[in-house]
Amino acid sequence: MTRIFCNYGDRNQKNEYILNKSQSYGDAPTKVRKTDHYKKEYIQSFVEKWDELIDWEARQKGEGKFFLTELKKRNKHKILDVATGTGYHSVALMKNGFEVRSADGSPEMLAKAFENGKNAGQILTTIQADWRWLNRDVHSRFDAAICLGNSFTHLFSENDRRKALAEFYSALKHDGILIIDHRNYDAILDNQDFTTKHTYYYAGDNVKAAPEHVDNGLARFRYEFPDESVYHLNMFPLREQYVRKLLKEVGFQKITTYGDFQETHKTDKPDFFIHIAEKSYNQ
Incomplete structure (x- = not known):
């Protein structure tokens, strides 16, 4: 391990953290099912390759102006x-x-985001925050919160998911909205021959992203890059109706679900679901 210091955005303090040189899952990777483990997954070398996996230009074409x-x-x-x-x-x-205020639990991701922002001519205001205690570090109220890129699947316990959604809800103004997405885990869990189109997410050239192990409590994905490096992420497989149920129970009044940016997705299985949850009360 290497100990380094980083300064993020407008935060006038240096954050000390440990930089792991390799991902750590122990002797039984499929047994690792804890929310806090993401800190050992987003190591510096993986973060440096993340934009190669995402491909900003390809993602922009896929998302359009949605x-x-x-x-x-x-x-x-x-x-x-x-x-x-x-x-x-x-x-x-x-x-x-x-x-925009930009939050993340990973200091490595925040450092890369700030660097990418500067390269794009934008100075990001970054906040390192754990979702479960989001309002401890975020003190404003927002018109909207976005939780994208399959990120919500890093929460492995229902208590963590409910706590995080409650924190998102609290961070919003009275008429605020939450936009949250996740992979189509219904298709992954129910279809042994599942394949992804890679049209909208993870569209990088010659980068492979595929499930290596799937059960009702874990989706372990393998990421292969052109230089033959391999990384993994352990995530909780969220079903569409389960997420909608949680959003309702936390207090959101209206939830509209899109499949790959289309409100109607009955005839095709999308790669991703996007939920827009409205806080305001609708009679």
Whole structure:
């Protein structure tokens, strides 16, 4: 391990953290099912390759103006990106005039996001925060919160998921919205021959992202890169209706679900589901 110091955005303090040189899953990788383990997964070498996996240009073509359109038509301007990762959505929103705060639990991701923002001509305001105690570190109220890139699947216990959603809910203004996405785990769990189109997410050239092990409590994904390096992520397989149920029970009044950016997805199995949950009460 290497001990290093980083300074993120407008935070006038240096954060000391341990930089792992390799992912650590122990002797039984499929037994690792704890929320806090993401800290050992997003090691520096994996983070440095993340944009190779995502491919910002390909992702922009796939998403189009979906998020911009949905936020603008609801008059949402002040946005909290709770899982900024390497900053793709934060940068895209800022370039289109939105006021954005960029949060993530991984200091490595925040450092990369800030670097990407500078390279794109944007200075990100970054916040290192655990979702379960989000409002301890985030003190403003927002028109919208976004939790994208399959990030919510890093929470392995129902208590953690409910606590995080409650924190998202609290961070929103009275008429705020939450936009949250996740892989189509229904298709992965129910179809042994599942394949992904890689049209919208993980669209990098010659990068492979596929499930290595799947059961009702774990989806372990393997990521292979052109230089033959291999990384893994252990995630909880969220079913579409389960997420909708949680959002309702936390207090969101109306949930609209899209499949690969289309509200109607009955005739094809999407790679991803996107939920737009509205906080305001609708009679």
